[in-house]
Amino acid sequence: MAEPLLRVEGVCKRFGGLTAVDGASLAVEARRITALIGPNGAGKTTLFAIISGFLAPSEGRVFHRGTNITGTPPHLLARRGIARTFQLVQPFAGLTVHENIAIGAHLSRRSRADALEAAAAVARMVGLGDLLDRPAASLTAAGSKRLEVARALATEPELILLDEVLAGLNPAEVAAMVPMVRALADRGVTILMIEHVMQAVMSLAQHVFVLVEGRIVAEGAPPAVVGNPRVVEAYLGHGAAARLWGAAGADAGGGPTGGGPAGGGPAGGGDA
Amino acid sequence: MLSPVILVAAVLNGLLTGAVYALVALGLTLIYGVLHIINFAHGALLTAAMFAAFFAHRLFGLDPYVAAIVLTPLFFVLGYGLQRFIIGPAAHGEDRNILLVTLGLAVMIENALLFAFRGDTRTLNLDYAFDVVDLGIAFLPVVRVTAFAVVLGVALVLWLVLSLTDTGKAIRAVAKEKLGAELSGIDVPHIYAVTFGLGTACLAVAACLLLPTYYVNPHVGNAFVLVAFTIVVLGGMGSVPGALAGGLFIGVVESLSGLYLGESLGQIGIFVMFILVLLFRPSGLFGERA
Amino acid sequence: MKIAPILIVIAALATVPLLTASNVVLNFLILALMIALVGQGWNVLGGYGGQYSFGHAAFFGTGAYVTAIVQMRYGVDAWTGFALGIAGGALTGAAIGALTFRSGLKGSYFALVTLAFAEVLRILASVAPITGAGVGILIALDLRPQAFQFQSRAPFYWILLGLVGVSLVIVRLIEQTRFGAWLVAVRENEDAARALGVDATRIKLVAITVSAAMTAAGGAFYVQYFLFIDSGIAYGPWISVEALLAPIVGGIGTVFGPLLGALVVRTLGELTKLGTGDAPGLDLVIYGGLLILVVAFAPRGLAGVLSDLRGRVARLRSRMPEQAHG
Numbered sequence: 001m002a003e004p005l006l007r008v009e010g011v012c013k014r015f016g017g018l019t020a021v022d023g024a025s026l027a028v029e030a031r032r033i034t035a036l037i038g039p040n041g042a043g044k045t046t047l048f049a050i051i052s053g054f055l056a057p058s059e060g061r062v063f064h065r066g067t068n069i070t071g072t073p074p075h076l077l078a079r080r081g082i083a084r085t086f087q088l089v090q091p092f093a094g095l096t097v098h099e100n101i102a103i104g105a106h107l108s109r110r111s112r113a114d115a116l117e118a119a120a121a122v123a124r125m126v127g128l129g130d131l132l133d134r135p136a137a138s139l140t141a142a143g144s145k146r147l148e149v150a151r152a153l154a155t156e157p158e159l160i161l162l163d164e165v166l167a168g169l170n171p172a173e174v175a176a177m178v179p180m181v182r183a184l185a186d187r188g189v190t191i192l193m194i195e196h197v198m199q200a201v202m203s204l205a206q207h208v209f210v211l212v213e214g215r216i217v218a219e220g221a222p223p224a225v226v227g228n229p230r231v232v233e234a235y236l237g238h239g240a241a242a243r244l245w246g247a248a249g250a251d252a253g254g255g256p257t258g259g260g261p262a263g264g265g266p267a268g269g270g271d272a
Numbered sequence: 273m274l275s276p277v278i279l280v281a282a283v284l285n286g287l288l289t290g291a292v293y294a295l296v297a298l299g300l301t302l303i304y305g306v307l308h309i310i311n312f313a314h315g316a317l318l319t320a321a322m323f324a325a326f327f328a329h330r331l332f333g334l335d336p337y338v339a340a341i342v343l344t345p346l347f348f349v350l351g352y353g354l355q356r357f358i359i360g361p362a363a364h365g366e367d368r369n370i371l372l373v374t375l376g377l378a379v380m381i382e383n384a385l386l387f388a389f390r391g392d393t394r395t396l397n398l399d400y401a402f403d404v405v406d407l408g409i410a411f412l413p414v415v416r417v418t419a420f421a422v423v424l425g426v427a428l429v430l431w432l433v434l435s436l437t438d439t440g441k442a443i444r445a446v447a448k449e450k451l452g453a454e455l456s457g458i459d460v461p462h463i464y465a466v467t468f469g470l471g472t473a474c475l476a477v478a479a480c481l482l483l484p485t486y487y488v489n490p491h492v493g494n495a496f497v498l499v500a501f502t503i504v505v506l507g508g509m510g511s512v513p514g515a516l517a518g519g520l521f522i523g524v525v526e527s528l529s530g531l532y533l534g535e536s537l538g539q540i541g542i543f544v545m546f547i548l549v550l551l552f553r554p555s556g557l558f559g560e561r562a
Numbered sequence: 563m564k565i566a567p568i569l570i571v572i573a574a575l576a577t578v579p580l581l582t583a584s585n586v587v588l589n590f591l592i593l594a595l596m597i598a599l600v601g602q603g604w605n606v607l608g609g610y611g612g613q614y615s616f617g618h619a620a621f622f623g624t625g626a627y628v629t630a631i632v633q634m635r636y637g638v639d640a641w642t643g644f645a646l647g648i649a650g651g652a653l654t655g656a657a658i659g660a661l662t663f664r665s666g667l668k669g670s671y672f673a674l675v676t677l678a679f680a681e682v683l684r685i686l687a688s689v690a691p692i693t694g695a696g697v698g699i700l701i702a703l704d705l706r707p708q709a710f711q712f713q714s715r716a717p718f719y720w721i722l723l724g725l726v727g728v729s730l731v732i733v734r735l736i737e738q739t740r741f742g743a744w745l746v747a748v749r750e751n752e753d754a755a756r757a758l759g760v761d762a763t764r765i766k767l768v769a770i771t772v773s774a775a776m777t778a779a780g781g782a783f784y785v786q787y788f789l790f791i792d793s794g795i796a797y798g799p800w801i802s803v804e805a806l807l808a809p810i811v812g813g814i815g816t817v818f819g820p821l822l823g824a825l826v827v828r829t830l831g832e833l834t835k836l837g838t839g840d841a842p843g844l845d846l847v848i849y850g851g852l853l854i855l856v857v858a859f860a861p862r863g864l865a866g867v868l869s870d871l872r873g874r875v876a877r878l879r880s881r882m883p884e885q886a887h888g
Contacts, residue, residue: 052757054753054756054757073756074753074756074757075756075757075758075759075760075761075762078756078757078758078759079759083757083758084757086753086754086757090751090753090754090757091750091751091754092746092747092750092751092754092755093750093751094746094749094750095746095747095750099743102743103743103744103747103755103758103760104758104759106740106743106744106758106759107758107759109740110740111740112738112739112740112743115740115743151754151758152757152758154758155758155759309670310670310671310673310674312616312673358854361858362854362857362858363857363858364858364861367669367670368612368614368669369857369861371614371669371670371673372614372806372810372853372854372857373853373854373857373858375616375673375803375850375853376850376851376852376853376854376857377850377854378850379799379803379846379847379849379850379853380846380847380850380851380854381850382846383842383843383844383845383846383847383850384843384847385843386842386843386846387841387842387843387844387847390842391842490843498678498681501674540682540685540686543678543681543682543685544682546678547661547675547678547679547682550662550665550667550671550674550675550678551661551662551665551667551675552665
């Protein structure tokens, strides 16, 4: 089997007495959208921080194209083509939208003029073309999320880590963002996304990993994962799968494939 | 090698000096723990308190220990006012601005004292300043032993206030989770000001304890405050027991190194230690949250 | 590259010695320009880089002492000494930067540690024989251009003006290059900058080195002009305060901020002295108060106030044609 673009191997992270990540392993294939889901506090953002070089793992390794990148600092990872967005948006508040994106464009462009030009193009791509001269601090929640993505996109990455890029958006805004994420993938960018909004995960992701209490408990195509009783129980509590599908359904592996409820699975984005 | 008698005396003296360092550090760590600001004006305020105590004696004949009773509430009010009406409003909540405002205050206070009283060094001449008490293993200055006792007393009172009174609980709430405290109806600007006032009040007590044996000039507070900063960073920003333990520890270290290295190098030693502590502090103290 | 405004300002200032022979005016302007140079140094690190140093005296004093020491103790010529002073300052900046930025010190901690470094240097300079200990160093009077000493103030003024002009151009350059964009990104949000490929530690290191070099140039000039330096002047809080006050008052993070601010601060200083004689301390009291007032009411300094006014005028103007059609 070909080496996946990104491989996480047995990563653990302990903060004093608290184990945030407990032996998580996953693989991200190139040019695919992979989702990382799990209940709050499962350790998803910690794992992202480790992959993107902001935290060093207590144990385990991260590989990019087969090369060990564990502990490589974020700015070097950006140069390798790995970009990330932040769950709580981190704009350059005192700068305009245009200047914000230009910082990303500067990764591969020396000249200010080139960077600004490239930034304008990226802005148009994500729908911020009319807001170039606005101060970044004045954007709406949806606009700020687009800016996060635009900045990361301007670095021309091979892999983007999207951390809850849909969080805090209303359904209309989510509906507008989803095509943007898909457009990224269509351009060949590999995406690893943390998401709580299940409808987006179902429609975007080709492969899903489920992280519960720091461990990967399930992986697979979205419908299979979402119908997995263990996943249901992680979100809805012990015994939930049995309540939803009856004892037989829970034993047989529940969900749409096992005779449970049809459609988008039990959680339906309800636990945001 | 030095004889054990001298060593023991040095250690004990160090503990006594350390107690006053701890009191200064206590004020600093309280302010940091609750307001999350590094109070650059702490040194200047200590100097102001020492001048106040000095003139309380000069003009009103007040013994420093008596003056403490008057000055402590006075400086509490001063600290309250500074935070409530100057630092809080001027900074608009921005960390960088708080830095500058407390620096501005420090510069103003210190130089106002310089302008008013010139740079001369003054000392108080009290009859009991040189009395010693015989503890069997060593002779210790009465003044220092009293200071030690008073510091322990102040620490106890502070602990009681923080654990038992409503205001104390509010202070702890704000320190832990400001937004939550605010949402629970706690008047955060008021609590900030009370905390700053408590920190400044500690300085008033410390000043009165220092006055019998220490000199006064417009720069005297700075030396103490650098030591206090070192203690606070070592003991943990915002940790009251840390400030106490750290103070005693630093006092002993200073006493012993003074013994082995002499006076003049001692001053540099404090700054160097301060720099080293900041550069290599344990990773738990990361971040700058001014 | 938009350096026309800089050239115009420098040219205008250059005419002053031709218009007046008053030593008072020239002396005042020389001090103001010196603070402008020192403040521009602080501005690179603090205004553009967002790292507030409370100990810029460390660079000023090193520039001054190195220049004085190599001339008086090692017989180096004054101009080379000047260059060495700048180099010494730059090295000090790089050293302090390497220590503090590698440890991840930011914000208040960084301010504290720079304060401590300046104090350590002050104490060392006050006791070390090489810096003349408590007495300081006197540069021997040698009124020849080759010795960087002049009979009249005008040549000093023009040389300093040249240095200030260079510092203005350097900052303008920074504003227009990738380095400047990265530096500002680090100031606004260091983590986000890192995630976008910015080597924040290296950027800050370069910034502090440039900053220190500029400030050291001010210090080296100071000792060449006054021919005397001691630990209190070199490494004292007065210069650390003026170094940050000028850019903050004039407009932090702008090209002309430090120059504007230096003129304001020095004017205030002189007025204070006129009013109360030579009692030490009052001018710094005023400076402290000014700092608080600016932070509270005009955080973007004079430059900010001026651009706000310009904005208001422009908005008023754009409304007038509509009223005519009313």
